Every structure is written in C-alpha cells, then in structure tokens.
Amino acid sequence: MTFQRARNDEQRSHRRHQILDATAGMLAEMPVAKVSLNELSRRVGLAKSNVLRYFESREAILLHLLEVELQAWLAELEHALEPVKGSARERGDRLARILADSLAERPVLCDLTSAQAAVLEHNVSAAVAVEHKNATLQAFQNLAGLFLRYLPELGTQDAFRLVGLTTLAISAAWPHGRPPEALLAAYAADPALAPMRADFTDLVRQSVEVTISGLLVRAENLPLGAEPLDEVPVQKWLK
Structure with missing residues (x-):
C-alpha cells in the first residue's frame, strides 16, 4: 500500500486512524509485548519514521488504544448494569460477576491494562501522559458513576476506589491467568499443583467481591489512596 503525505488536518486524522486500526488488528493476533513499530510500519505501508510523525512512540499508540477499549467497555456496561433489587451483598456479588465476565471477553483491554503502568507509560512525553491520564480519569469517573447507580451504598468516593482497585485486579490477574507453556x-504433570493454577475470571470476580464487601463494611467513602480514618467505632466494624 502506498501513502501520499498527509497535507491537512483531515488527512492527518485519517492517517492516525489507519495506524490505530492496524495496531488494533495486530493486538487481535498477538499480545502487547510482541507489537513492534517495524511490523506496524510494514502493515500500514509507511516508514517507521513516518509513523512517528503521527504518534511519538509505540507506547503512545497503545495508550490511545487503551482509551478506546475503555470507552467500548463502558458502553457495554451501560446496558449490563441496570439497577436490580436485592441486598447490598447480593448486588455487590452480581456486579463482580458482571465485571469479571465482561473483562474475560475483552482480552485486548486486559492485556493493555496489565502493561499500562509497567511498560506503556514509560516511553511517552509529559504531554502525552497528561492527555492519557485525563482521558483515563474521565473514563474512571464514568465507570464509578455506573457502579454508584448499581450499588449506591458505596458512596461517591468508594465507587471511584472500586474502579481503581478493579483496575489493579485486572493488571495482576491477567498475566497469572495466562501461564506460559512450562507452567502448563x-x-x-503434577495434579497436586492444581490449586496454583489461576483462572482470570475467577481471580477478578473474587477480588472484586471481597473489595466491595470491604468497602461496604468499612463505609469510609474516602478518595483513592487516602489514609483510613483514625477513629472508627468498633461497632461499625461488627455490623
């Protein structure tokens, strides 16, 4: 495929979308770790230096795709998280199952999330980092709103904390749920090792269930990363 130089904003936007589409196609075939600029350049028919005219690095492309994947997941959850009756415990457990099942069907989102902090955010400029973090913050706030609509007992801050802790669960569970050939x-060879084999869906579901239960019992409604309250009546913990 032969490309002409993009000469206006519309053409540049079109070229960026072509690069993103080609990268998305690669992620459908291989994990994030194997996505290279050389192969991407070959697929879009551009020299690597020309790809870098539109995105400053491989990581910048992948971070943008993570934002796209988050938006698609949010749209799906909008329909899946209709308010239902039941106790807070029942609704919390159902929320955990919905999240785990929906994530298991989005391997690209999970793979990008697991690579985000460890890899993808380490080769971008401050400008790209600001843009990415603002987009992520907006997505997280929207996701917290969905959680709060489904489980209002959480409170606004704890709903956002649940988003952050769910993201950590995804990051940890994804690689553990995809063991290499040697571990398989x-x-x-040794059935006694069966308890050590992790299932991604179960890990996320159980992690989110326990997180929701803990947030509801503690009922602190604190910002993500804040210190716990110094004095909480013992009776509150025993409810």
Missing part, C-alpha cells in the same frame, strides 16, 4: 506442562 508442570500443572499437567
């Missing part, structure tokens, strides 16, 4: 062989 070890599990097959």
Whole structure:
C-alpha cells in the first residue's frame, strides 16, 4: 500500500486512524509485548519514521488504544448494569460477576491494562501522559458513576476506589491467568499443583467481591489512596 503525505488536518486524522486500526488488528493476533513499530510500519505501508510523525512512540499508540477499549467497555456496561433489587451483598456479588465476565471477553483491554503502568507509560512525553491520564480519569469517573447507580451504598468516593482497585485486579490477574507453556506442562504433570493454577475470571470476580464487601463494611467513602480514618467505632466494624 502506498501513502501520499498527509497535507491537512483531515488527512492527518485519517492517517492516525489507519495506524490505530492496524495496531488494533495486530493486538487481535498477538499480545502487547510482541507489537513492534517495524511490523506496524510494514502493515500500514509507511516508514517507521513516518509513523512517528503521527504518534511519538509505540507506547503512545497503545495508550490511545487503551482509551478506546475503555470507552467500548463502558458502553457495554451501560446496558449490563441496570439497577436490580436485592441486598447490598447480593448486588455487590452480581456486579463482580458482571465485571469479571465482561473483562474475560475483552482480552485486548486486559492485556493493555496489565502493561499500562509497567511498560506503556514509560516511553511517552509529559504531554502525552497528561492527555492519557485525563482521558483515563474521565473514563474512571464514568465507570464509578455506573457502579454508584448499581450499588449506591458505596458512596461517591468508594465507587471511584472500586474502579481503581478493579483496575489493579485486572493488571495482576491477567498475566497469572495466562501461564506460559512450562507452567502448563508442570500443572499437567503434577495434579497436586492444581490449586496454583489461576483462572482470570475467577481471580477478578473474587477480588472484586471481597473489595466491595470491604468497602461496604468499612463505609469510609474516602478518595483513592487516602489514609483510613483514625477513629472508627468498633461497632461499625461488627455490623
């Protein structure tokens, strides 16, 4: 495929979308770690230096795709998280199941999330970081709003804390739920190791269930990362 130089904003926007589409196609075939600028350049028919005219790095492209994946997941959850009756515990457990099941069907989102802090945010400029974090913050706030609509007992701050802690659960559970061939062989050879084999969906579901239960019991409604309250009546913990 031969490209002409983009000469106006519309053409540049079109070129960016072509690069993003090609990267998304690669992520459908391979994990984030194997996505390279060389292969991307080959697929879009541009020299690597020309790809870098539109995105400053491989990581900047992947961060943008993470934002796209988050928006698509939000749109899906808008329909899945209709308010239902039941106790807070029942609704919390159902919320955890919905999140875990929907994430299991979005491997690209999970793979990008697991690579975000460790890899993708380490080769971008401050300008790209600001843009990415603002987009992520907006997505997280919208997701917290969905959680709060479904489980209002959480409170605004704890709903946002649930988003952050769910993201951490995804980041940790994704690689553990996709063991390499050597570990698969070890599990097959020694049945006693079966408890060590992690299932991504179960890990996320259980992590979110326990997180929701803890947030509801503590009922602190604190910002993400804030210190716990110094004095909480014992009776509150025993409810």
